[in-house]
Amino acid sequence: MPDASRRSERSRSAILRAAMGLLQEKGYADLTVEGIAARAGVGKQTIYRWWGGRGPVVLDALVEHSGSAGPPALPDTGDLEADLRPVIRAIVAELADHRLSATTRALTIETLSSDDFADRMRDRLLRPQLDTVKDRLRSARTAGQVRAEVDLDQAVELLIGPMYHRWMMRTGPLTEEYADGIVDLAMAALRPAAPADIR
Numbered sequence: 628m629p630d631a632s633r634r635s636e637r638s639r640s641a642i643l644r645a646a647m648g649l650l651q652e653k654g655y656a657d658l659t660v661e662g663i664a665a666r667a668g669v670g671k672q673t674i675y676r677w678w679g680g681r682g683p684v685v686l687d688a689l690v691e692h693s694g695s696a697g698p699p700a701l702p703d704t705g706d707l708e709a710d711l712r713p714v715i716r717a718i719v720a721e722l723a724d725h726r727l728s729a730t731t732r733a734l735t736i737e738t739l740s741s742d743d744f745a746d747r748m749r750d751r752l753l754r755p756q757l758d759t760v761k762d763r764l765r766s767a768r769t770a771g772q773v774r775a776e777v778d779l780d781q782a783v784e785l786l787i788g789p790m791y792h793r794w795m796m797r798t799g800p801l802t803e804e805y806a807d808g809i810v811d812l813a814m815a816a817l818r819p820a821a822p823a824d825i826r
């Protein structure tokens with residue numbers, strides 16, 4: 628008898644590969660369940676049964692594409708500001724690129740209509756990325772570069788939140804100067820106070 632679990636795993640992998648390939652070729656707006664099914668060689672009802680729609684398929688494809696190890700750790704040169712600056716610049720640059728950020732925008736819209744999808748996107752895609760920033764802030768706190776009482780989850784949001792607000796609300800340009808400004812303001816809030824001059 629054929630092994631149904633192996634057949635299902637082959638189909639699942641084919642569907643995720645097809646979704647990722649079409650996403651890169653066409654973008655999210657032109658991605659359809661029918662197109663994914665045709666490329667994967669499965670019936671569209673299989674996709675609807677396993678995922679329910681294109682959003683969850685794309686989310687799983689993105690998670691699998693990023694690899695089981697998750698996002699790489701931030702560099703730790705001993706200089707928190709120097710380590711954060713290129714990371715924040717890279718995120719801002721990606722958000723400023725309409726093609727690169729189109730999928731993120733579409734998935735963000737889907738989170739507004741489904742709490743379950745929002746939970747999955749946060750836990751499977753967003754949280755691992757935020758945790759890399761949190762880990763770097765934690766090591767900086769240990770090294771005395773971040774105030775001991777700082778809530779690290781809030782500190783991550785202080786860094787990441789403003790750029791996503793500007794991106795979603797289109798309140799201003801997403802530039803390298805803007806990215807550097809975020810880092811400058813965050814560092815001013817996070818650094819330990821300088822000791823008072825001794826006279």
